[in-house]
Amino acid sequence: MERPGVDRDKKRRVRRLALYGAPVPLVFALCVCVGSVNIGLGQTIRALFGLLEAASPDSLIIRTVRLPRVLCVALVGAALSLSGCAMQGLLRNPLADGSTLGVSAGAALGAVLAIALGRTGMGGAVVMAVLFAFGSLLVILALSFALDGSLATNTIILVGVIFSMFASALMSLVIAFAGEHVRTITFWTMGSLAGTGYGHALLLAGALLPCAGIILCLGRELNAFAVGEENARHVGVDVKRVKLLVMVCVSALIGVCVSVGGTIGFVGLVIPHMTRMLSGPDHKVLLPASMTVGAVFLMLADLTARILVKPLELPIGVLTSLVGAVAFVLIFYRSRRGAAGHEYVGY
Amino acid sequence: MSMLDIENLGVAYGPLKILKDVSFSLEEGQWLMLVGPNGAGKSTLINAVAGGTAYTGRIRLQGRDITGMRPRERARRVGVLAQRSGVGYAYTVEDVVRLGRYAHGRDPKNAAHIHRALVQVGMEEKRDQSVLTLSGGELQRTFLAQVLAQNPDLLILDEPTNHLDLKYRQQVFELVGKWLQTPGRAVLCVVHDLSLALAYGTCAVLLKEGRVMDRGVPKKVLSRENLLSTYDMDVAAWSRRMLGQWNDM
Numbered sequence: 001m002e003r004p005g006v007d008r009d010k011k012r013r014v015r016r017l018a019l020y021g022a023p024v025p026l027v028f029a030l031c032v033c034v035g036s037v038n039i040g041l042g043q044t045i046r047a048l049f050g051l052l053e054a055a056s057p058d059s060l061i062i063r064t065v066r067l068p069r070v071l072c073v074a075l076v077g078a079a080l081s082l083s084g085c086a087m088q089g090l091l092r093n094p095l096a097d098g099s100t101l102g103v104s105a106g107a108a109l110g111a112v113l114a115i116a117l118g119r120t121g122m123g124g125a126v127v128m129a130v131l132f133a134f135g136s137l138l139v140i141l142a143l144s145f146a147l148d149g150s151l152a153t154n155t156i157i158l159v160g161v162i163f164s165m166f167a168s169a170l171m172s173l174v175i176a177f178a179g180e181h182v183r184t185i186t187f188w189t190m191g192s193l194a195g196t197g198y199g200h201a202l203l204l205a206g207a208l209l210p211c212a213g214i215i216l217c218l219g220r221e222l223n224a225f226a227v228g229e230e231n232a233r234h235v236g237v238d239v240k241r242v243k244l245l246v247m248v249c250v251s252a253l254i255g256v257c258v259s260v261g262g263t264i265g266f267v268g269l270v271i272p273h274m275t276r277m278l279s280g281p282d283h284k285v286l287l288p289a290s291m292t293v294g295a296v297f298l299m300l301a302d303l304t305a306r307i308l309v310k311p312l313e314l315p316i317g318v319l320t321s322l323v324g325a326v327a328f329v330l331i332f333y334r335s336r337r338g339a340a341g342h343e344y345v346g347y
Numbered sequence: 348m349s350m351l352d353i354e355n356l357g358v359a360y361g362p363l364k365i366l367k368d369v370s371f372s373l374e375e376g377q378w379l380m381l382v383g384p385n386g387a388g389k390s391t392l393i394n395a396v397a398g399g400t401a402y403t404g405r406i407r408l409q410g411r412d413i414t415g416m417r418p419r420e421r422a423r424r425v426g427v428l429a430q431r432s433g434v435g436y437a438y439t440v441e442d443v444v445r446l447g448r449y450a451h452g453r454d455p456k457n458a459a460h461i462h463r464a465l466v467q468v469g470m471e472e473k474r475d476q477s478v479l480t481l482s483g484g485e486l487q488r489t490f491l492a493q494v495l496a497q498n499p500d501l502l503i504l505d506e507p508t509n510h511l512d513l514k515y516r517q518q519v520f521e522l523v524g525k526w527l528q529t530p531g532r533a534v535l536c537v538v539h540d541l542s543l544a545l546a547y548g549t550c551a552v553l554l555k556e557g558r559v560m561d562r563g564v565p566k567k568v569l570s571r572e573n574l575l576s577t578y579d580m581d582v583a584a585w586s587r588r589m590l591g592q593w594n595d596m
Contacts, residue, residue, distance in 0.1 A: 092436075093435075094436075220446075220449060223438070226434075226438070227434050227443060227446060228434070228435075230399065230429055231429070231490075233397065233398060233399055234422065234426070234427040234429065234494075235446050235447055235450060236418045236419040236421065236422025236423070236449050236450030237418060237449065238417070276436070281436035281442075282438075282442065
């Protein structure tokens, strides 16, 4: 007897995804309207459609400052969360996130080097961070392959962690000789999306669209990895290909995010956990849901950073780390109580 | 027809040689018991057939070299029930069994295979339960259902009844025996319990330190002399002494 559940499951999945996606436009609108100067929704819509005088303060604030910034924040939130979710599934490790591979540290080194040389902005820090991110990935994969031809996950993590430490040491060295740029570097490392423009948004969207497209198509494969890499191979998953695809996409996303927003911690670690508690572990739902929850979380965090001590602004990375650390402790406490005796934190 | 041909198989981790020049064949309808002490290379051999480790020599499945097979194609022919520790996240029993149909894509028979496999291992009522809440035996039966749902021609079992109590141990072996009755199938099974090897195996391969000590029908392979030289103990005498305890009760 067959279970007449396939279509029902699909419909349920679509309904749940719509539910997770619904808050995105609402929060997006809220974040564009609210800030150090609050602008009404009607006025915001008029500004967006060019119905206000271009040189009017409201139009300038909405079109040249807030809209590109909120776009960047949403895209970075979605990218970091998706990367963390994919890595936690791939490595079957709830403590993994996009930075586990070491690419994040490599990208940060590139950006810090550019700032120390006095090259800030799109042409300097951003390009250097992206180049260093890909360079880091190549070094990590080449080293892993040289050590272990089968590209075992443990080898890649170990090489990633060592590379991270090496890149961090180099970064400290660069900062020691950075002279008057130390303050800029320090602020950059705290993570901030202030001053981001349409160019940054385009860069983020250019990375997110293809990378998210690829990762979202790997939901079944990531489910198999989350059960176990050996099991994934036994059921027919091309484990090496999937691993490389996910790692290249995650590296591209992390590299671009770090280049645009600096080091924004905990989003990639905590958001997939929180989403898994709501949606369950099925990556066909979990991956897109993590993207939307990550976008909403970072937009609200950025809004808080902008209005909490206005007209001053808090670095968003500091805020996400503070909230993330507390959230993580709560999640860990709950999981230990709920799944005592099991091998992993399980949702 | 030959299901599996292994010729001069060698596996080494650096200078450490795990398997040395191993050769044997498995025909359709046969249940081959792979036996030997710990460290003999049994799980490594299974890993090589499943594509999990590099090797020298040749492994042919239904006449075709497995190195030329794509992972999905191999998974449609070979199902592996490995030794395992646990599942990381709270998937349901049905989620785990459904993974067994991965290699079959969007086959309309997927739901029927999943349902049948769940019924066969007695996990149908727990299909919506989280695997994190299962006992070791239930988890083992869940993974057995996954392999059955895969519907392979060659079933590879690595100590399949490790976590199971006597009742399920018997059920699993009876179930595999029934599964094998369909033409075009074969079983390769690693067991430590030599009584099970004698009771259910149609042929056996005895491994020691990565080499084949003997192969053939189980009674010949598991002879007193072979076991004495492989395990360095009188296995038959010990087994008789263990069983003799029941006569006194």
